[in-house]
Amino acid sequence: MNELNEAKDIYDKIEIPKELNQIVTDSLNNFENKMIKAPMNYKRNHTFLIIRKTMVAAAAVVACFMIALNSSESFAKAAGNVPLLGGIAKVLTIRSYQYTEDNMNISVNVPAIETEESKNASNSSSDTSTESVQQPEEQLVTNINAELDSIVNNYLMDAKSRMQADKEAFIATGGTEEDWAKRDLNINVDYKVKYQKANLLSLVLSTDESWYGSYDMKYYYNIDLKQNKELTLKDILGEDYTEIANTSIAKQMKERTTKDPDMVYWGITDDGNSGITGFTTVTENSRFYLNEDGRPVVCFEKYEIAPGFMGAQEFVIE
Amino acid sequence: MNEAINNKLVEHILQNQNKFYRIAYCYVYQKDAALDIVQNAICRALENHSSLRNTNAIKTWFYRILINECLQYRNKGKREIICEPAELREDVYYEDAYEAKVEIYQKVCELPEHLKTVVILHYFEQLTLKEISQSTGVNLSTVKTRLYAALKRLKKDLEAENE
Numbered sequence: 277m278n279e280l281n282e283a284k285d286i287y288d289k290i291e292i293p294k295e296l297n298q299i300v301t302d303s304l305n306n307f308e309n310k311m312i313k314a315p316m317n318y319k320r321n322h323t324f325l326i327i328r329k330t331m332v333a334a335a336a337v338v339a340c341f342m343i344a345l346n347s348s349e350s351f352a353k354a355a356g357n358v359p360l361l362g363g364i365a366k367v368l369t370i371r372s373y374q375y376t377e378d379n380m381n382i383s384v385n386v387p388a389i390e391t392e393e394s395k396n397a398s399n400s401s402s403d404t405s406t407e408s409v410q411q412p413e414e415q416l417v418t419n420i421n422a423e424l425d426s427i428v429n430n431y432l433m434d435a436k437s438r439m440q441a442d443k444e445a446f447i448a449t450g451g452t453e454e455d456w457a458k459r460d461l462n463i464n465v466d467y468k469v470k471y472q473k474a475n476l477l478s479l480v481l482s483t484d485e486s487w488y489g490s491y492d493m494k495y496y497y498n499i500d501l502k503q504n505k506e507l508t509l510k511d512i513l514g515e516d517y518t519e520i521a522n523t524s525i526a527k528q529m530k531e532r533t534t535k536d537p538d539m540v541y542w543g544i545t546d547d548g549n550s551g552i553t554g555f556t557t558v559t560e561n562s563r564f565y566l567n568e569d570g571r572p573v574v575c576f577e578k579y580e581i582a583p584g585f586m587g588a589q590e591f592v593i594e
Numbered sequence: 595m596n597e598a599i600n601n602k603l604v605e606h607i608l609q610n611q612n613k614f615y616r617i618a619y620c621y622v623y624q625k626d627a628a629l630d631i632v633q634n635a636i637c638r639a640l641e642n643h644s645s646l647r648n649t650n651a652i653k654t655w656f657y658r659i660l661i662n663e664c665l666q667y668r669n670k671g672k673r674e675i676i677c678e679p680a681e682l683r684e685d686v687y688y689e690d691a692y693e694a695k696v697e698i699y700q701k702v703c704e705l706p707e708h709l710k711t712v713v714i715l716h717y718f719e720q721l722t723l724k725e726i727s728q729s730t731g732v733n734l735s736t737v738k739t740r741l742y743a744a745l746k747r748l749k750k751d752l753e754a755e756n757e
Binding site: 292299301 | 604607608611612615616619620625629632633636637640641666669694695696698699702713714717718745748752
């Protein structure tokens with residue numbers, strides 16, 4: 277059929293997108309890299325299995341420890357006497373574990389704050405056998421610790437169910453169990469002590485999942501242990517904190533956009549063209565931490581005040 | 595491992611990527627979808643290249659993977675893919691002299707999938723019927739039957755159009 281040979285002309289004219297070559301070479305390269313790593317992967321999975329087993333045991337030990345800590349005074353005393361670094365308060369990793377479930381690599385470090393008072397309180401209460409009255413400062417710390425704990429637990433549950441839902445969708449759309457198992461999925465929970473001097477403590481808890489960039493979350497805690505309160509920008513910058521912070525942030529935004537014209541801060545440097553409100557003002561609830569110099573660093577989540585490619589944004593208020 | 599086969603496969607993919615793209619495009623009529631399919635097919639081929647023993651079979655073996663990917667993509671995305679050959683009018687260079695060709699081409703695209711595959715591979719990609727049989731996993735006499743059925747249908751459609 278001659279006409280068909282002519283129709284081939286049209287077929288041959290199907291435009292080849294210029295991305296094609298890139299995609300093809302990328303796919304080939306990716307695979308080559310995987311091949312090099314493959315034997316190691318096997319080994320790693322093997323160790324993970326061992327780690328997983330030991331971690332289950334370790335988690336059990338931690339659980340026992342915590343139950344004992346809460347239920348037995350003498351145990352609490354013993355634990356309290358473990359020599360620790362000085363200072364009014366310290367942040368301990370109360371739980372730390374890593375394990376693999378399906379092919380999710382889960383790595384968790386849960387912090388908890390311990391104050392001198394809480395240690396003394398547990399000591400004195402056991403010494404004198406009097407009823408331990410929880411001090412208000414202890415109450416704050418206990419609340420924060422409980423909050424940290426529940427954030428971590430809820431997050432892990434959510435993350436796992438998100439992964440599970442994704443897996444179901446993957447299978448439902450023709451993926452196989454084997455293909456799924458080839459994916460490296462990571463769930464991480466970690467914390468950082470940003471500042472700790474005298475009675476001030478600044479702590480950031482962060483959670484992230486490798487496949488869900490937009491689920492990255494950070495929780496900020498700034499505590500004045502003497503006054504037993506969580507600090508706000510107002511406590512650090514004074515009454516005029518909104519003006520000080522807003523001026524400083526707006527100035528830094530402009531500096532950054534002049535340096536890199538690709539950057540945009542909605543509502544500030546886009547002349548209102550984006551139609552997105554973006555940054556307006558800091559409030560008492562603005563998230564921040566204290567940097568090494570004790571200066572507040574105001575933080576914004578990805579997408580909050582700028583396009584996603586710019587990631588999370590931080591501004592040091594001098 | 596079969597490095598020789600692997601190298602041959604990579605070479606084959608690099609040389610024929612445009613062909614792969616065109617075939618995929620004929621199934622989905624969408625640039626991004628077609629690129630996805632090609633990418634998936636490459637991954638699948640690389641992952642399973644150990645099942646390929648004979649380097650001479652690379653060509654048909656890869657077509658088979660590609661066509662499977664195309665069909666899978668179509669099946670899973672039945673709801674989301676807007677598949678309208680009519681959209682092609684914008685995509686192809688279009689003037690009077692081309693009209694007849696475009697018309698036939700469109701008729702080919704409108705064929706049911708199993709017939710379309712045979713026509714595309716035979717007339718556009720110039721595979722022999724035997725190669726098509728290997729590429730689609732359908733036996734040779736069925737390929738022939740399908741090809742004739744397809745031609746008959748095209749003829750009928752074109753005649754109906756011209757009357």
